[in-house]
Amino acid sequence: MTLKTDLETECAKIFSSPWEKTDGTVVPNTEDLKLSNHGRNLDVAVLYADLADSTVMVDSCGADFAAEVYKTFLYCAARIIRSNGGEITAYDGDRVMAVFVGDRKCSNAARTALEIKWVVKNIVQVKMDAVYTTKKFIVKHVCGIDTTKVLVARTGIRGTNDLVWVGRSANYAAKLSALPHSVSTYVTAEVYKKLDDQSKLSSGTDMWTMYKWTEFDGRIIYGSNYTWAIA
Structure with missing residues (x-):
């Protein structure tokens, strides 16, 4: 069988085969699903944590320094995600994707984002500055969170x-x-509506500000620059 024939056969098979789907409440492992049209329906909150200005950092500060920022940022983000019950689903260069399930998925994801903000400011930046005393680079990032049902394949x-x-x-x-x-940190209106008081309020004050998502379709989203300290 030639490569062309193999690709034609597989594409035709995927497009014509019915889906075998089940509903789930836990994040599956890769081995739990088949390579055929087999999937799992999950109700999740998805979080992306993404370094900002990474291209500028690589160009101006060099690969070694940038790699150290990548490594510290992603290590801290991953540990915080796990500590709040999230599951890491992918690393993509300078960002990490995670999913949260369960009744508190939105609140747990929001807390994770606020903790990442605190750690970037109070640990990553501080430890970096202690070593690179002549560099004036500020580590910046953005977390995005939304919640819907997804199909895992x-x-x-x-x-x-x-x-x-x-x-x-x-x-x-x-x-x-x-x-x-x-x-x-940005969250959709659907996430904001499901936040518990701990993830929404600080001493009675709403930590989230309403914005219009003008870069997309003008829908309402919420943003926060608050932090959540970790012990």
Whole structure:
């Protein structure tokens, strides 16, 4: 079988095969799903945490320094995600994607974002400045969060495959994390409505400001520059 014939056969098979889908409440492992049209429906909150100005950082500060910022940012973000019950689904260069499930998924995702903000300011930046005393680089990032049902499917070829998360929340969270870093955390209105008081209020004051998502379709979103200290 030639490569062309193989590709034609597989594409025809994927487009014509019915889907076998089940509803789930926990994040599946890759091995839980088949490479055929087999998927899992999950109600999730998706978080993207994305470094800002990484291209400028690489060009102006060099690869070694940029790699250290990538590593510290992603390490801290990943640890915080795990500590709040999230599951890391992908690393993509200078950003990480995570999903949260359960009744408190939106609040847990929001807390994660606020903790990442605190850690970037009080740990990553401080430790970086202590070593690079002559550099004046400020680490900036943006977190984006949305919540919807998604379809989890396994994609790729045998020997190299992974899960994909298909649904609005994965796309919107990624788009939100690409917004200007003047605000460090953005959530959709659907996430905001599901936040508990701890994730919404600070000493009785709403931590979130309403914005219009002018870069997209003008819908209402909420942003915050508050932080959540970790012990």
